[in-house]
Amino acid sequence: MKKSLRVLILIALVAGAAGAAFAQSGKSILKMAMFSSPGGTFQPAFATDSYDFMITRLVFETLLQWGEDGQLQANLAEKWTISKDGTVFTFVLRDGIKWHDGTPLTAEDVKYSIEYVGHPDYKGARGSFIAAIKGVEDFKSGKTPDLTGIKVLDKKTVRITTAKTYSSGLLRFGKNFEIFPKHIWEKIPVGKALEATEVLRAPIGTGPYKMVKFVPDQYVEFARNDNYWGGKPNIEKFILQKTNQNVAQALLLKGDIDQIILTSLTKADEALYKAKGMNIKSLSYNAYQYLAFNLTKDIFKDKRIRQAFAYAIDRESVVNVFMEGKGSVANNPYPPTFWAHPDGLKEYKYDSKKAIELFQAAGWEYREKEKKMYIGGKPAKFTLKYAKGNVVTEKSAPLLQQNLKDVGIELDLMIMEFAPMFDQVKRGDFELAFVGQGNEMDGDISKFYYSAYIKPLGENSGGNFIRYSNPELDKLIDGSLKTMEQKERAQIFHKIGLLLNDELPVVYRYHWYETIVYNGNLKHLFSPYAGEYYIKMQDWKFQK
Amino acid sequence: MRKYIARRLLLMIPVLIGISIVIFALINLAPGDPYTSMIDPNISADDKRVMLEAIGYYDSLPVKYLKWVGRAVRGDLGYSIRYKEPVIHVISRNLGNTLLLSISALILSVVLAVPLGVISATRKNTFFDNLITVFSFIGLSIPVFFFGMLMIKFLAFDLNLFPISGMASIGQEMTPLQALIDLLHHMVLPVTVLGMVNMAQLMRYTRSSMLEVIMQDYVRTARAKGLKERVVIYKHALKNALIPVITVVCISIGYLLSGALLTETVFSWPGMGTLVYQSILNRDYPLVTASTLVISLFILLSNLLADIFYAVIDPRIKFD
Numbered sequence: 039m040k041k042s043l044r045v046l047i048l049i050a051l052v053a054g055a056a057g058a059a060f061a062q063s064g065k066s067i068l069k070m071a072m073f074s075s076p077g078g079t080f081q082p083a084f085a086t087d088s089y090d091f092m093i094t095r096l097v098f099e100t101l102l103q104w105g106e107d108g109q110l111q112a113n114l115a116e117k118w119t120i121s122k123d124g125t126v127f128t129f130v131l132r133d134g135i136k137w138h139d140g141t142p143l144t145a146e147d148v149k150y151s152i153e154y155v156g157h158p159d160y161k162g163a164r165g166s167f168i169a170a171i172k173g174v175e176d177f178k179s180g181k182t183p184d185l186t187g188i189k190v191l192d193k194k195t196v197r198i199t200t201a202k203t204y205s206s207g208l209l210r211f212g213k214n215f216e217i218f219p220k221h222i223w224e225k226i227p228v229g230k231a232l233e234a235t236e237v238l239r240a241p242i243g244t245g246p247y248k249m250v251k252f253v254p255d256q257y258v259e260f261a262r263n264d265n266y267w268g269g270k271p272n273i274e275k276f277i278l279q280k281t282n283q284n285v286a287q288a289l290l291l292k293g294d295i296d297q298i299i300l301t302s303l304t305k306a307d308e309a310l311y312k313a314k315g316m317n318i319k320s321l322s323y324n325a326y327q328y329l330a331f332n333l334t335k336d337i338f339k340d341k342r343i344r345q346a347f348a349y350a351i352d353r354e355s356v357v358n359v360f361m362e363g364k365g366s367v368a369n370n371p372y373p374p375t376f377w378a379h380p381d382g383l384k385e386y387k388y389d390s391k392k393a394i395e396l397f398q399a400a401g402w403e404y405r406e407k408e409k410k411m412y413i414g415g416k417p418a419k420f421t422l423k424y425a426k427g428n429v430v431t432e433k434s435a436p437l438l439q440q441n442l443k444d445v446g447i448e449l450d451l452m453i454m455e456f457a458p459m460f461d462q463v464k465r466g467d468f469e470l471a472f473v474g475q476g477n478e479m480d481g482d483i484s485k486f487y488y489s490a491y492i493k494p495l496g497e498n499s500g501g502n503f504i505r506y507s508n509p510e511l512d513k514l515i516d517g518s519l520k521t522m523e524q525k526e527r528a529q530i531f532h533k534i535g536l537l538l539n540d541e542l543p544v545v546y547r548y549h550w551y552e553t554i555v556y557n558g559n560l561k562h563l564f565s566p567y568a569g570e571y572y573i574k575m576q577d578w579k580f581q582k
Numbered sequence: 583m584r585k586y587i588a589r590r591l592l593l594m595i596p597v598l599i600g601i602s603i604v605i606f607a608l609i610n611l612a613p614g615d616p617y618t619s620m621i622d623p624n625i626s627a628d629d630k631r632v633m634l635e636a637i638g639y640y641d642s643l644p645v646k647y648l649k650w651v652g653r654a655v656r657g658d659l660g661y662s663i664r665y666k667e668p669v670i671h672v673i674s675r676n677l678g679n680t681l682l683l684s685i686s687a688l689i690l691s692v693v694l695a696v697p698l699g700v701i702s703a704t705r706k707n708t709f710f711d712n713l714i715t716v717f718s719f720i721g722l723s724i725p726v727f728f729f730g731m732l733m734i735k736f737l738a739f740d741l742n743l744f745p746i747s748g749m750a751s752i753g754q755e756m757t758p759l760q761a762l763i764d765l766l767h768h769m770v771l772p773v774t775v776l777g778m779v780n781m782a783q784l785m786r787y788t789r790s791s792m793l794e795v796i797m798q799d800y801v802r803t804a805r806a807k808g809l810k811e812r813v814v815i816y817k818h819a820l821k822n823a824l825i826p827v828i829t830v831v832c833i834s835i836g837y838l839l840s841g842a843l844l845t846e847t848v849f850s851w852p853g854m855g856t857l858v859y860q861s862i863l864n865r866d867y868p869l870v871t872a873s874t875l876v877i878s879l880f881i882l883l884s885n886l887l888a889d890i891f892y893a894v895i896d897p898r899i900k901f902d
Binding site for chain 2: 067069074075077078079087161165232233235238253254255256257259275277279280281282284285288289291292294
């Protein structure tokens, strides 16, 4: 017994010593942490997992890309024109772009990639992406063999025609579709694409890095694309490594990982990273968390009530304490760094007294002696539904409970799993709820506030589950969809932001940041918006 | 004897069927479906319905179960919604990794627990015994997750002796021998963590079993006959004391397989534990059902093994 124990210890020590000899240099390899393993569906038309996106957005590219100024710039497409009435979009591809297998990229690939999601046998989630293009119905029903609204004019030029003025056209066609190779995917019947595991896991794209190996549940390895149209990348290998979230920090500090993307960062950790010479970049997500009112209930219909709630809630503490400053208080859907963000927003600074005054002005009764609020003779009491999984949300609930108690309102907390909670909320089965959502990059928020999207109580009302109906807002939204001029749209969105800030169909709580922490020697890493990780990746470089 | 084994094997079948029904019912009755948790704003209700229909979501529960059993019996455990691969491939890949970890941990824990248990029993109430007892209680009480993180902090991070997580060093060219050493290097911490917790339990068991045997009359007789103490303990007492220990070891195979989940999570070890966890989060029904069934099968088998071992080793046991 004892002898075998000794042998075991010996093996462990030898392994330890030998392993230490394999310490990595990291100069030519960039490793990024991912907290869950991708499923392996590396095809843009089918990928739905955010971890699959981490691969598809690197290997494949879109026609346009974000520039340093936060505006769309040439990417695969070199030039583009939009007709005055906003129905015809023409893109001209750059010369000399090749797929990872050497075949040249042509306009045929672009047409194929975009119309793919409209194919009658397509079983993915992106069917609605092409809804605006002319001829979509005929193609989906099989009447036409291809989507007639997309025409290939020559090897480099593709023209998309929409049924109506499509103001989001440049964003949708430029950024929503990663282009994938026709010569590979046309060989596989669209209906059987999800069974072509080999092809799904060996994506051929045009991006700066090409896939080398996918080891499920462990890592994905990429090698640089020497013939990349944007220039040969500096860093030879890129690896996405699955790591445990709790352990990722140790890996980063030890140098086993070069980059992590976090949605929260404590001040203590931030100081630690800075002390070790790491770079930290914080970007606001184009999104917000809010307190939703069920606007079908009469008590919430007076905007003064909703404004009173805003005054009653301490939102600053949520940002400064729970999020340690990695965010900002929100007073409208658009975060301060986004171009549609208006000036002159009302701030609704935390003020319990003002809240009580507003409640009273709207007809509620505050009994001073009991310190309780009464509505029509009955004590004010509500239930808040919210989901597990977000630490800040979970901490915000008891805080809200306390805030409302201070103005005499009783609040019951009901924590649930996200899926069933969201299902109930969408059907209108709630009073108050904590929800978060994102804005489109073109500023369009109609999905959540346009009255035409409301479905009756009991039915899934999709984005507009608060069931907000405001004819003035509807008119503004209609106007924004009709104009192609960026300046005009910005003006309209400013107006929308101010209107929502005044009406408060929801109490906007906060915008939150994405923080990228990365190796201090890694240079030229740049990201204008949260969620965009690979922009100009060919320029990234390890100094030293 | 052979009849006994055959009968036990046959009994396993209704148990397996029962387990499969319970697993199937529980998983399908839980709220949610694979696509609700994908918060892609662009999935319209129609698109979602198409996708759900494609995976047979709308069939009634008994129909789903029968369809599934029909396929499983033929060796087709289904198609993973997430990995877009036959479930068998996914499971076999991860199962191998877990087995590697579990078996190594088992060997480690047995190799350490048995001698320590014996020494503890023979030197009962000495300083050594008390020391080992304290450590084994720590080992029994400490949460696996916490223990793992502690090891990472001290041995991997501070002292830089071992890699922090994962199964292999990535991005480097390695010869097969180097790859093997690299694998062993990565295995040290997770095996130790998993083994230690199991070792504590085994050690306590060995100790108490040994104590019981030492009290027996035949041990006193052996000593009276003038045999050396070492012979008395290791040749006579230990063999009898090991009988229940072997049973416990067999049963802990099943535990190690499923309980390795926490260890695998901390060390990012791609095994069955993380597979089950991830597939539950992703509502990957075919994968969850199949992997839970596989783990149940292993536990059943390890129990069967324990029974057989016990019957083989102990000649006092008679079968009817």
